[in-house]
Amino acid sequence: MKKIIFLLLASILLDAKDYTILVAPPKSEAYSIAKERVITHQYNAFSNISDALVYAAKLLNRGHDDKVTLKISEGVYSGHKGYWKIPPISNAKASLIISGGYEKHFKESNAFDTQSILNVTGNHSHSIIQLEGSRNKLKQLSISGLIIDAAPSNSYAVDGSLLKYRSRTTPILAFGYLETEALFITDNVLMNSAHMALAPLIRAANENAYVVIKNNFFVNNVYALKIDAANFRNRPYRYLLINNTFVSNLPYNFDTTSSTVATVEIASKSSSPSNIIIANNIFAHNASAAIAPLYKESRMANITIHNNNFFNNATLFHQSKQSSGAMIIKDNATGKYINYDIETMKKTFSYDIANNYALDPKIMLPKTVNQNLATKMPLNVERLFSKNPKLTKLGVRKVLATK
Numbered sequence: 535m536k537k538i539i540f541l542l543l544a545s546i547l548l549d550a551k552d553y554t555i556l557v558a559p560p561k562s563e564a565y566s567i568a569k570e571r572v573i574t575h576q577y578n579a580f581s582n583i584s585d586a587l588v589y590a591a592k593l594l595n596r597g598h599d600d601k602v603t604l605k606i607s608e609g610v611y612s613g614h615k616g617y618w619k620i621p622p623i624s625n626a627k628a629s630l631i632i633s634g635g636y637e638k639h640f641k642e643s644n645a646f647d648t649q650s651i652l653n654v655t656g657n658h659s660h661s662i663i664q665l666e667g668s669r670n671k672l673k674q675l676s677i678s679g680l681i682i683d684a685a686p687s688n689s690y691a692v693d694g695s696l697l698k699y700r701s702r703t704t705p706i707l708a709f710g711y712l713e714t715e716a717l718f719i720t721d722n723v724l725m726n727s728a729h730m731a732l733a734p735l736i737r738a739a740n741e742n743a744y745v746v747i748k749n750n751f752f753v754n755n756v757y758a759l760k761i762d763a764a765n766f767r768n769r770p771y772r773y774l775l776i777n778n779t780f781v782s783n784l785p786y787n788f789d790t791t792s793s794t795v796a797t798v799e800i801a802s803k804s805s806s807p808s809n810i811i812i813a814n815n816i817f818a819h820n821a822s823a824a825i826a827p828l829y830k831e832s833r834m835a836n837i838t839i840h841n842n843n844f845f846n847n848a849t850l851f852h853q854s855k856q857s858s859g860a861m862i863i864k865d866n867a868t869g870k871y872i873n874y875d876i877e878t879m880k881k882t883f884s885y886d887i888a889n890n891y892a893l894d895p896k897i898m899l900p901k902t903v904n905q906n907l908a909t910k911m912p913l914n915v916e917r918l919f920s921k922n923p924k925l926t927k928l929g930v931r932k933v934l935a936t937k
Contacts, residue, residue: 551576553593553602556640557586559609564638568607571640583652584614587632591621594628594672606634606679608648613662616655616687622667626713626739630672634679635721645679645721654686661708662687668711671739675709676718682706684755685726698756701728706755711764713737720748727755735764744772745807751779757794757822758783761810762801773807778815781897785822790851795871796826796862797847803835813840818895823848823862823873831884838886839879845892848873857892 553576558564560581568579580586583606590602623630634650635643654662662682665675688701706727707719717736724731731752734745752758758780763769775798786794797820800806817824824847827834848859857876861883864871880887 551598551600553578553590553600555580555586555590555602555604556607557581557583557604557611558607558638559611562607562609562638564607564609564636564640567638568640583611583618587618587620590630591623594623594625594630597625597627599627600625601629601631603631604633605636605640605643606632606650607636607638607640608650610651610653612653613655615660616662617660618652618663619660620663620665622670622710623665624669624671625673626671627673629674629676631674631676632678632680633676634681636679643679643721645681645723649681650679651681651683654682654684656687659704661704662702662706664704664708665710665712670710670712672712672714673739674716674718675712675714676720677707678718678720678722681723683723683725684728688726688728696728696756698728703729705730705733707732707734709734709736711735711737713739713768715739715743717745718748719750720746721750723751723753724758725751725753725755727757730757731755731759733760733762735762736770737764737768738770739768741771743770744774745770746774747776747778748774749777752781752783752797753779754782754784756784757786757799758797760799760801761806763805763807769805770807771809773810775810775812776814779895779897780815780817780824781819781895783820783822785850788821788850790871791869795850796823798825800825800827800834800837802829802833804833806835809836809838811838811840812842813838814842816843816845816895817847817860818843818845818897819849820847820859821850823851823859823871825861827861827863834885836886839890840886840888842890843893843895844876844890845894855892856894860890 556568556579558568565581571577572579586604593600593602633643635645635648637648684702684706689697691697706724714736717734761773780797783797824844844857844860846856851873853859853873855875859873860876861874861879862871876890
């Protein structure tokens with residue numbers, strides 16, 4: 535009988551489990567509450583994100599169908615030498631959920647109210663959040679609710695101009711060619727990157743794999759986002775770019791004949807997800823154009839562009855119409871870029887384009903940001919939110935203009 539009971543208990547322990555890791559700043563009330571919650575081995579508390587990630591990877595690498603969720607409370611967090619690394623994980627059955635913005639009782643999350651801020655420092659050789667290694671596998675990876683300001687890892691001249699080549703040369707987030715069924719990047723603020731905010735290069739674990747980039751705030755980044763994949767044989771089936779706000783982002787070079795002059799670039803269909811949906815986003819006051827398919831239509835994936843607000847983009851190209859710069863394409867014959875406003879974009883291309891518009895979203899930028907000199911002075915997250923008090927109550931997307 536004892537042997538049977540032991541085997542039953544062993545079987546239960548080997549079954550899939552949900553683990554919750556509570557993270558709060560040391561000596562905070564939230565950390566005291568977190569420690570009181572540690573009742574079983576399925577509940578743990580840490581005072582820094584780095585140690586929590588190491589522990590999460592240890593759990594996930596055991597090979598079970600486990601899900602580990604990091605709930606990160608409001609506060610300011612320091613990383614290891616200026617960045618946060620996720621150790622290599624190889625478990626195609628497991629999921630890792632990293633979720634910030636929790637209040638002290640860890641019951642509710644609102645990234646734009648109870649802010650979890652990563653205190654970035656001057657390390658230039660790593661992404662700010664980096665999945666280490668190149669053979670990682672997870673069923674699902676989700677990163678949400680974090681405020682990440684890359685400005686402290688950049689270099690600026692006396693007049694406040696960005697010194698790009700003396701600043702961080704890696705994206706804010708990087709995933710080490712992760713093989714996964716689903717990647718979620720939601721409810722984050724990604725700002726002041728000197729070299730791309732996000733370019734999730736993942737390998738699709740199966741034919742239905744997908745990426746969701748939702749309700750993020752991309753601001754004042756050099757080269758905000760590239761839609762791409764890690765391997766042309768293992769491309770995600772669907773890529774959803776929805777409900778995001780792109781404001782005051784910059785081209786890679788301030789040169790109208792250079793490459794990389796869009797806020798969002800889309801790679802060719804041989805290396806990008808098969809179906810790309812760009813919907814309900816706000817693109818406003820970007821010196822770069824909003825969207826750039828990098829090749830002619832026959833070499834691109836299926837692209838849907840619906841219900842986006844394109845307002846005052848492509849100022850690098852001295853566009854005059856408020857709806858200009860919705861899309862930009864390079865004319866290979868002349869080597870020059872052609873900017874398309876909302877109307878000409880729809881008339882010119884056979885992509886699924888509908889119900890886009892140009893309406894001032896009334897975003898109040900700090901005075902240190904000059905739209906025509908967009909490489910000046912980094913945006914400050916505290917000043918940005920203080921000038922938009924409703925952002926901290928409702929979330930960025932909900933207070934911006936809709937059609």
